[in-house]
Amino acid sequence: MDRPRGLAFYLLAGVFALYVLFLYGPTLTILALSFQGPSGGLTFPMNGVSTHWFAKLWEGVGVVDIWAALRRSLALGLVVMALTVTIAFYAGIAFRKGFRGAGLVFALAVSSLIVPSIVVSLGIGLEFRLLDDAIKALAAATGWGFLEDHGTLMGLYTSALGAHLTWTLPFGLLIMFAVFNRFDPAYEEAARDLGASGPQTLRHVVVPILAPALVGVALFGFTLSFDELARTSQAIGGRNTLPLELQGLTTTVTTPEIYALGTMTTAVSALVIGTALGLTLWLQKRRARRAMAGLR
Amino acid sequence: MTDLALPAAETAARTAAPTVAGRPRRRTLAYLQAAPLALVFLVFLVVPLVLTGIVSLWEYNEYEIIPALTLQNYADVFDGCLSADLCTTLRTYLSTVKFVALTLAITLPLGFAIAYFLAFYIRSGTVRMGLFLLCTIPFWTSNVIRMISWIPLLGRNGLVNDTLRALGLIRAPIEGLLYSDFAVVLAFVHLDTVFMIVPIFNSLARIDRRLIEAARDCGASGAQILWTVILPLAKPGIAIGTIFVTTLVMGDFVTVGVMGGQQIASVGKVIQVQMAYLQFPAAAANAMVLLAAVLLMILGLTRMIDLRREL
Numbered sequence: 001m002d003r004p005r006g007l008a009f010y011l012l013a014g015v016f017a018l019y020v021l022f023l024y025g026p027t028l029t030i031l032a033l034s035f036q037g038p039s040g041g042l043t044f045p046m047n048g049v050s051t052h053w054f055a056k057l058w059e060g061v062g063v064v065d066i067w068a069a070l071r072r073s074l075a076l077g078l079v080v081m082a083l084t085v086t087i088a089f090y091a092g093i094a095f096r097k098g099f100r101g102a103g104l105v106f107a108l109a110v111s112s113l114i115v116p117s118i119v120v121s122l123g124i125g126l127e128f129r130l131l132d133d134a135i136k137a138l139a140a141a142t143g144w145g146f147l148e149d150h151g152t153l154m155g156l157y158t159s160a161l162g163a164h165l166t167w168t169l170p171f172g173l174l175i176m177f178a179v180f181n182r183f184d185p186a187y188e189e190a191a192r193d194l195g196a197s198g199p200q201t202l203r204h205v206v207v208p209i210l211a212p213a214l215v216g217v218a219l220f221g222f223t224l225s226f227d228e229l230a231r232t233s234q235a236i237g238g239r240n241t242l243p244l245e246l247q248g249l250t251t252t253v254t255t256p257e258i259y260a261l262g263t264m265t266t267a268v269s270a271l272v273i274g275t276a277l278g279l280t281l282w283l284q285k286r287r288a289r290r291a292m293a294g295l296r
Numbered sequence: 297m298t299d300l301a302l303p304a305a306e307t308a309a310r311t312a313a314p315t316v317a318g319r320p321r322r323r324t325l326a327y328l329q330a331a332p333l334a335l336v337f338l339v340f341l342v343v344p345l346v347l348t349g350i351v352s353l354w355e356y357n358e359y360e361i362i363p364a365l366t367l368q369n370y371a372d373v374f375d376g377c378l379s380a381d382l383c384t385t386l387r388t389y390l391s392t393v394k395f396v397a398l399t400l401a402i403t404l405p406l407g408f409a410i411a412y413f414l415a416f417y418i419r420s421g422t423v424r425m426g427l428f429l430l431c432t433i434p435f436w437t438s439n440v441i442r443m444i445s446w447i448p449l450l451g452r453n454g455l456v457n458d459t460l461r462a463l464g465l466i467r468a469p470i471e472g473l474l475y476s477d478f479a480v481v482l483a484f485v486h487l488d489t490v491f492m493i494v495p496i497f498n499s500l501a502r503i504d505r506r507l508i509e510a511a512r513d514c515g516a517s518g519a520q521i522l523w524t525v526i527l528p529l530a531k532p533g534i535a536i537g538t539i540f541v542t543t544l545v546m547g548d549f550v551t552v553g554v555m556g557g558q559q560i561a562s563v564g565k566v567i568q569v570q571m572a573y574l575q576f577p578a579a580a581a582n583a584m585v586l587l588a589a590v591l592l593m594i595l596g597l598t599r600m601i602d603l604r605r606e607l
Binding site (some may be wrong): 009010012013015016019020023024025026027029030033042043044086087088090093094095097098099101102107108109111112113115116117118119121122123124125126127130132138156162163166170172198202219220223224226227229230233234245246247250251258259261264265266269270271272277 | 323325326327328329330332334336337339340341342344345347348349406409410412413414417427429430431434436438439440441442443444445446447448449453454455458463486489503511518539540543546547548549550552553554558564567571572576579580583586587590594600
């Protein structure tokens with residue numbers, strides 16, 4: 001709208017500015033407070049500036065092994081990221097071609113977002129418990145040695161991975177839809193006319209063009225998994241992910257150590273987001289440069 | 297008015313819909329490519345939900361669950377609901393629905409105002425994208441961290457109380473800022489407004505600007521344009537945002553737990569506690585009731601829109 005900026009503009013700009021302050025203010029507060037001096041408490045004023053609480057964090061928080069939890073969350077996040085990109089990309093291609101049951105699969109993806117997380121989590125937890133029971137019953141019935149000391153199938157790379165995928169894949173799929181809607185099939189036809197095979201077209205034409213979007217899907221996959229809590233809660237075995245440990249710590253830790261932990265996880269997320277955005281920009285720039293070079 | 301906007305949406309839908317019905321080999325390939333996705337949803341969504349439905353009909357005691365049909369779990373859920381005072385379940389649902397209503401009442405106008413500002417008042421595409429990212433980046437960081445970051449602000453000796461005291465507006469600190477209904481709603485708004493902004497922005501961004509020009513040429517005022525042109529065209533985005541916020545708040549147990557100081561009941565929390573006490577059939581029955589409630593709430597909304605056309 002090319003209108004002179006009237007009162008409405010300034011009002012809305014004010015609302016927007018306040019919202020951004022509301023959005024980032026609290027996080028910035030704990031960022032500052034995580035550098036609280038050794039004698040400082042959970043609130044202002046700051047009693048000096050120190051990295052005391054980060055040092056304490058480095059030594060570990062009470063009985064909880066926070067670093068093992070961090071490693072688990074990072075590893076799971078990377079696996080979820082890789083799977084989300086791959087599965088969503090191929091599913092996007094399949095939806096574009098069309099197949100019988102496409103409507104049903106799409107409905108499933110949407111339901112996966114809409115069904116409350118606690119219900120999904122409980123369902124997966126139940127599923128794995130029943131599987132364990134079945135295996136134990138089988139061991140008792142057959143006396144097969146290798147089943148005798150079966151513990152549980154529930155774990156980071158089974159039930160928790162599945163729970164995370166039910167959350168990341170719908171987002172990945174929706175992004176792929178949006179991307180393919182704007183994708184010009186002429187590129188593929190040109191490649192095919194020039195004699196490229198299906199996989200060649202995919203590898204040399206489709207993937208490079210969609211690269212920025214795929215980075216976006218990867219970003220969604222990793223960060224959503226890294227911070228996932230509700231769906232993981234009932235679907236993980238004995239070893240918790242970082243967000244689960246964090247939730248437990250909110251009721252027990254009463255020192256700025258928890259802010260230091262918050263600053264650290266936010267830094268990991270910020271690092272991933274920054275890298276992904278930078279990579280996207282770089283890919284777009286490179287493409288623009290190559291297009292220019294092609295024109296000359 | 298709606299008809300005018302349709303052609304653009306139609307073309308978009310057509311490119312997404314099957315372009316090549318073609319050769320059988322391509323068909324087989326499509327099945328293979330979609331199979332992993334379908335498999336994940338089958339194993340980690342459909343089967344779990346079916347099992348939850350089955351287990352909700354099983355008996356249980358302190359030690360184990362017994363595969364014998366009973367409706368007792370559902371009877372327990374609604375135990376006492378027919379008597380004069382409300383049963384626990386009904387009260388819990390009322391409290392949760394209250395949170396849904398309050399959160400929607402704030403996030404809907406707020407999300408719309410922000411999306412409207414970004415879509416219509418920011419002229420440069422780069423600036424718009426930058427500001428849009430500014431709104432969505434916190435969505436990619438930890439919810440628990442974002443909740444505890446309210447402690448130094450709202451606590452008894454927090455920034456808000458201290459400031460108000462320094463200004464002489466209050467003498468004793470306000471107690472109910474943290475660990476209260478207020479804190480819970482505040483956190484919901486803080487965490488979930490982005491789910492309103494993104495779909496509404498998406499709807500607004502695809503409104504054909506010529507429609508607005510035409511309305512103005514015909515003499516419509518700003519308010520009239522907003523009410524009769526923009527709002528109807530933004531309805532799908534509003535519906536999607538409302539669905540998101542509704543399900544997020546209905547199923548929540550973390551926000552209510554952390555921000556309510558573990559004192560406020562919510563449906564999700566009931567389920568979580570029952571799981572912790574290994575009362576799986578009871579938890580499953582509660583989950584089924586919650587699922588039914590959520591599906592009923594969004595049924596009307598989903599009828600209004602064709603989600604795939606919105607992308």
